[in-house]
Amino acid sequence: MKQATDFRVSAGSQNVRRVLQRTRGKATGPITRLAGPSDIGQLIKPFVFLGYIGVKSPIETETPLHPHSGIATLTALVEGSLHHQDSKGRPRSMSAGGIEWMQAGCGVWHGGFAKTTGSVKLYQLWIALPPALELSTPSEIFLKADEMPSEGPAQVLLGRLNGQASPISEPQPMACLNVRLSQGERWRYTPPRDHDVLWISVYSGSLDAGEEVSEGELVVFEQSGHSVDFLAKEDCGFLLGSAQHSPFDLIEGYYSVHTEQAALQSGEQEIGRQGAQLCADGRISAERAAQVAHQMSTATKS
Known part of the structure; x- marks a missing residue:
């Protein structure tokens, strides 16, 4: 799974990868549901759910304990800090750039008290596990920002980019990157040869990716192996998901x-x-x- 090493470019791609679908999701309070297993998740599986939380002032909440199975969840905190509980009920703290990876497998419960400090932006991503792992023993790991590798403007949360590999063992070929660009900066993402799924979710600023994309939007690109060139219209940040499209059904x-x-x-x-x-x-x-x-x-x- 080799990627091109020239990821900063000054010109557009010869093969334009068009935008297939875009949405601002459905908001309920501070939570926006951008994709689910019965809608956009079908296009971008193994990524089957994407939720975004953005708050500008501290909040405290109590989420009832609830279960999951068959999936892995990636919680990526891109701004602020979060204090909550892990699946064992132990207190945990996360700060900007940190992640929680929970592989639910055969089944696990989590939830409980949580509070934020200051302005917070975070994503929760569900990944459908393949048959060999969907009933595996649950596991959970927390990583700080300085434990995650970066390549250029991209923090590597899952998978790899130009030889920089996440410490998490992804369940199938995929990558998830947290990318930050300065105004006027250009960056090219060239997916590994076997990746044909690609999406981005912009959490700050705006950019051009063949079409203009602004804060709050999820954009799904057509299935192909083509690169995408990004140009920051202003300082911006976005989550990027790339994978081999899952051939497995989604039974909910x-x-x-x-x-x-x-x-x-x-x-x-x-x-x-x-x-x-x-x-x-x-x-x-x-x-x-x-x-x-x-x-x-x-x-x-x-």
């Missing part, structure tokens, strides 16, 4: 995404078992466990 539950119905059933059974243990440990109420079980049992599975 209320909290889970799997590749087949049997795997979803296994994941939800494990979630139920863990829910009973969380009740015994006093971390959730019997009512909460019953609510989650009801949600899973009544969800439409396709």
